[in-house]
Amino acid sequence: MDAxxxxxxxxxxxxxxxxxxxxxxxxxxxAATAADAVVGAQPKLVIEPGTERELVxxxxxxxxxxxAVIPRGGGTKLGWGNSPASADLILSTARMTEIIEHAWADxxxxxxxxxxxxxxxxxxxxxxxxxxxxxxxxEKATVGGVxxxxxxxxxxxxxxxxxxxxxxxxxxxxxxxxASSGGKVVKNVAGxxxxxxxxxxxxxxxVITRAVFRLHPLPLNSRSFSVSTVNAEETQKLxxxxxxxKLAHAFLQSHFSDDAPPVSDILFEGTDxxxxxxxxxxxxxxxxxxISETSTSTWTAREDLWAFxxxxxxxxxxxxxxxxxxxxxxxxxxxxxxxHQLQWKALMYATGLGGLRLEGSAGSLRGALRTxxxxxxxxxxxxxxxxxxxxMPAFDAWGMAGDALALMKAVKQQLDPKNTLNPGRFVGGx
Amino acid sequence: xxxxxxxxxxAIVGDRGLISSPEELHTYECDGLTNMRVMPxxxxxxxxxxxxxxxxxxxxxxxxxxxARGSGTGxxxxxxxxxxxxxxxxxxxxxxxxVDFPNARVVVEPGVINLDVSGRVSPRDYFYAPDPSSQxxxxxxxxxAENSGGAHCLKYGFTTTHVLGLEVVLSDGSLVHFGxxxxxxxxxxxxxxxxxxxxxxxxxxxxxxxxxxRPECIRTLLAAFPSTNEAGAAVSDIIAAGMLPAAIExxxxxxxxxxxxxxxxxxxxxGGLLLVELDGPLAEVEALMTHVNEICxxxxxxxxxxxxxxxxxxxxxxxxxxxxxxMGRISxxxxxxxxxxxxxxxxxxxxxxxxLSQEAGVRVANVFHAGDGNLHPLVLYDRRIPGQEKAxxxxxxxxxxxxxxxxxxxxxxxxxxxxxxxxxSKMFAEPDLVTMQRVRCAFxxxxxxxxxxxxxxxxxxxxxxxxxxxxxxxxxxxxxxx
Numbered sequence: 010m011d012a013x014x015x016x017x018x019x020x021x022x023x024x025x026x027x028x029x030x031x032x033x034x035x036x037x038x039x040a041a042t043a044a045d046a047v048v049g050a051q052p053k054l055v056i057e058p059g060t061e062r063e064l065v066x067x068x069x070x071x072x073x074x075x076x077a078v079i080p081r082g083g084g085t086k087l088g089w090g091n092s093p094a095s096a097d098l099i100l101s102t103a104r105m106t107e108i109i110e111h112a113w114a115d116x117x118x119x120x121x122x123x124x125x126x127x128x129x130x131x132x133x134x135x136x137x138x139x140x141x142x143x144x145x146x147x148e149k150a151t152v153g154g155v156x157x158x159x160x161x162x163x164x165x166x167x168x169x170x171x172x173x174x175x176x177x178x179x180x181x182x183x184x185x186x187x188a189s190s191g192g193k194v195v196k197n198v199a200g201x202x203x204x205x206x207x208x209x210x211x212x213x214x215x216v217i218t219r220a221v222f223r224l225h226p227l228p229l230n231s232r233s234f235s236v237s238t239v240n241a242e243e244t245q246k247l248x249x250x251x252x253x254x255k256l257a258h259a260f261l262q263s264h265f266s267d268d269a270p271p272v273s274d275i276l277f278e279g280t281d282x283x284x285x286x287x288x289x290x291x292x293x294x295x296x297x298x299x300i301s302e303t304s305t306s307t308w309t310a311r312e313d314l315w316a317f318x319x320x321x322x323x324x325x326x327x328x329x330x331x332x333x334x335x336x337x338x339x340x341x342x343x344x345x346x347x348x349h350q351l352q353w354k355a356l357m358y359a360t361g362l363g364g365l366r367l368e369g370s371a372g373s374l375r376g377a378l379r380t381x382x383x384x385x386x387x388x389x390x391x392x393x394x395x396x397x398x399x400x401m402p403a404f405d406a407w408g409m410a411g412d413a414l415a416l417m418k419a420v421k422q423q424l425d426p427k428n429t430l431n432p433g434r435f436v437g438g439x
Numbered sequence: 440x441x442x443x444x445x446x447x448x449x450a451i452v453g454d455r456g457l458i459s460s461p462e463e464l465h466t467y468e469c470d471g472l473t474n475m476r477v478m479p480x481x482x483x484x485x486x487x488x489x490x491x492x493x494x495x496x497x498x499x500x501x502x503x504x505x506x507a508r509g510s511g512t513g514x515x516x517x518x519x520x521x522x523x524x525x526x527x528x529x530x531x532x533x534x535x536x537x538v539d540f541p542n543a544r545v546v547v548e549p550g551v552i553n554l555d556v557s558g559r560v561s562p563r564d565y566f567y568a569p570d571p572s573s574q575x576x577x578x579x580x581x582x583x584a585e586n587s588g589g590a591h592c593l594k595y596g597f598t599t600t601h602v603l604g605l606e607v608v609l610s611d612g613s614l615v616h617f618g619x620x621x622x623x624x625x626x627x628x629x630x631x632x633x634x635x636x637x638x639x640x641x642x643x644x645x646x647x648x649x650x651x652x653r654p655e656c657i658r659t660l661l662a663a664f665p666s667t668n669e670a671g672a673a674v675s676d677i678i679a680a681g682m683l684p685a686a687i688e689x690x691x692x693x694x695x696x697x698x699x700x701x702x703x704x705x706x707x708x709x710g711g712l713l714l715v716e717l718d719g720p721l722a723e724v725e726a727l728m729t730h731v732n733e734i735c736x737x738x739x740x741x742x743x744x745x746x747x748x749x750x751x752x753x754x755x756x757x758x759x760x761x762x763x764x765x766m767g768r769i770s771x772x773x774x775x776x777x778x779x780x781x782x783x784x785x786x787x788x789x790x791x792x793x794x795l796s797q798e799a800g801v802r803v804a805n806v807f808h809a810g811d812g813n814l815h816p817l818v819l820y821d822r823r824i825p826g827q828e829k830a831x832x833x834x835x836x837x838x839x840x841x842x843x844x845x846x847x848x849x850x851x852x853x854x855x856x857x858x859x860x861x862x863x864s865k866m867f868a869e870p871d872l873v874t875m876q877r878v879r880c881a882f883x884x885x886x887x888x889x890x891x892x893x894x895x896x897x898x899x900x901x902x903x904x905x906x907x908x909x910x911x912x913x914x915x916x917x918x919x920x921x
Binding site: 112114115116117137159169170172173180182186187188189190192193194195196197198199200201202203205206208209210214225226227228229249252253254255256257279280281282283285286287290327329330331332333360361362389390391393407408409410411412413414416417419420422423424435436437 | 539540541542543585586588592596597599600609614615616617619620621622623624625626627628629631632634635636652653654655675678679681682683719720721722723724725726727779780781782783808811812813846847848849850851852853854855859863866867868870871872873874875877878879880881882893
């Protein structure tokens with residue numbers, strides 16, 4: 010990079026801005042505001058390309074000019090990950106919202122990255138289908154953002170994660186390459202499975218411009234039940250018994266907190282005859298626990314967990330444990346929260362994944378997160394911080410990446426050698 | 440191979456772990472794709488991760504390419520040796536290391552046979568879901584390399600769905616771990632990239648698998664249709680009714696004849712046979728099976744049978760799983776093809792295959808995983824008739840071109856290997872293939888792990904991608920190249 014370009018990058022001179030305007034048009038290049046900040050870093054520009062080609066050109070020019078690029082979909086989870094080492098421009102997919110092809114008879118859909126999950130689901134439901142995924146804030150969250158953050162909810166137990174639903178992807182690389190892998194068919198082993206590589210990569214390898222998903226039919230009928238238990242030990246027994254049973258539940262989640270006994274929600278989908286039979290089996294299996302039929306409010310459990318009132322006094326974490334460590338983990342959480350005088354709530358799925366909310370002072374939050382991460386890592390698990398108070402002392406969002414970190418860095422080096430995309434936001438400084 | 444290097448290998452695996460005599464090496468000169476053969480310089484049979492690391496370190500130092508091999512049942516030449524290279528057979532690393540029922544996980548070595556995993560966990564009513572037709576002999580390591588599917592992947596997913604973690608020896612001999620016993624380990628999903636990479640990114644030495652609880656009930660229905668068109672229409676209706684069967688398999692008349700001759704599955708003689716399997720809670724399956732039955736009737740099924748016992752079910756499947764090998768009963772030679780189409784393109788692609796078959800004077804038997812559009816046309820020929828082998832190969836390739844044109848894939852489960860790498864550039868554009876190879880360079884910069892496979896034009900790592908073409912924005916004078 011020559012000196013002139015460098016100085017351009019630091020101040021983002023009008024000349025460079027004009028080059029971006031030439032690429033996407035005046036109305037789609039605007040100065041960034043405080044609302045566009047990314048974990049404390051203030052970008053200078055927001056650019057909204059309208060096509061894949063425009064997006065590639067903006068990325069390529071940014072890469073030439075040495076600008077740090079933050080890809081953005083709906084912006085609902087921009088706080089996930091570490092603060093960027095630098096942030097010059099937001100590359101927004103807000104205008105790339107096309108549902109390219111819903112091949113309903115083949116149960117697949119091809120969609121641009123900026124389409125919201127809710128709009129996608131509305132379109133799919135016209136043919137009685139769905140993307141079998143329940144991410145956070147679907148009315149705002151986009152296909153690209155949900156993929157990059159690997160956001161999954163309760164349905165993952167039955168239908169798998171995004172990695173199991175995505176069958177094709179197109180990504181823009183900083184050197185101007187637009188590359189596709191996978192395809193439009195569910196079964197396909199030709200070439201490397203790059204859709205999985207970019208799922209959960211937090212936009213550090215390339216910008217997802219479109220994706221192809223396999224779809225599932227909407228259920229004929231569904232019913233959900235809640236089971237109260239006296240303590241975490243009993244909850245774990247129930248969860249493991251359900252998992253070890255022949256029930257074909259679509260999800261199983263348990264709520265824990267410092268002020269109420271645990272409650273588990275279970276959802277069944279299928280024919281009326283099947284649902285009735287499964288309800289009877291569930292009642293048998295969970296006796297003598299208290300069981301009741303619930304409404305669809307269980308669907309909002311994760312958003313409820315995220316509906317905290319004081320961002321400056323709250324930390325949110327994604328935790329991953331072995332399913333059979335559920336009770337032990339909840340004891341650890343309770344103990345650690347107690348020791349640090351924190352309030353807490355957790356929503357744990359039978360897959361071993363879950364969300365944890367801790368509330369209290371910034372210093373206490375840090376101490377509790379650190380202890381918990383150490384404990385969970387010691388038992389094959391992990392703790393990733395998704396939200397922390399601005400005032401909380403620096404704390405790595407991710408934790409240990411293990412012995413494959415050097416290889417991960419090599420992959421990053423191959424695809425984004427100038428560290429243009431989301432620099433420093435991912436695991437191990439990537 | 441130089442005695443010096445053989446000695447180093449011997450020092451690691453001992454005399455019994457090293458094969459270097461030409462007579463014995465013959466066994467390893469091909470895999471299930473028998474028309475391609477390359478003699479390896481040596482075959483190593485490690486029985487531990489440390490052995491694999493030691494062997495690979497020597498390969499790295501001496502720049503010797505290596506090919507990992509499981510049971511050698513692959514059908515695309517994935518385990519075909521490469522010139523001047525060695526073969527590392529994982530057959531002796533066949534221990535099931537850990538079975539964890541509460542967490543439904545199992546940890547295995549790569550040489551463990553697929554069916555043995557289910558065998559081990561069946562007393563507690565669990566199973567390992569991916570079930571390639573070769574499951575009684577193929578290894579988990581091979582399944583990982585190929586991302587093997589099987590008849591039940593429509594509902595249960597592929598090998599990649601069931602691999603939670605991997606211990607991998609990279610081509611410099613270093614040991615790394617991808618994924619783990621818990622989900623979503625922080626970092627890139629390298630397990631997702633590794634599964635299905637056909638041995639080109641390293642060697643898996645330990646694999647953490649997910650177990651699945653056996654469903655309460657499994658029901659298998661056989662329906663005989665006048666042709667594959669009516670059978671295909673029934674499949675569409677089943678899917679449109681919102682069902683996700685555990686498996687939907689289809690066979691055409693020629694395939695039925697062969698299966699009957701080989702295993703006497705007692706299939707009805709017809710133009711298109713459909714096998715539909717539903718599993719889940721009893722009440723659910725029974726309700727849905729009634730519906731499947733109606734759909735088959737309304738699409739012109741002349742005969743519908745419900746397998747009444749586990750024995751009958753096993754026999755139904757035996758015919759289907761033996762279909763490839765059964766071709767030997769009706770043809771001296773045959774090519775097993777593997778292509779994928781969007782399921783809805785089935786009638787059109789079938790009639791094209793029929794037309795090509797007649798033009799070439801070469802018969803084609805068809806076996807499909809009909810639920811997911813995975814076709815296995817079997818191209819029948821007689822090597823003794825001059826020109827027939829060439830005609831068969833040409834027809835087999837044309838079928839793949841039909842798949843690509845229909846928006847499908849050149850392989851659903853057998854892999855690209857050596858066999859189909861030329862077809863890769865028909866399915867993918869150059870930037871797609873270059874990007875995949877950049878990922879490869881991160882794993883294996885010297886390209887020692889199963890080189891020459893998958894990619895039609897291998898690139899050296901560090902090479903600038905492609906010939907330089909001024910980009911649109913450069914041409915427009917907006918940016919300059921430095």
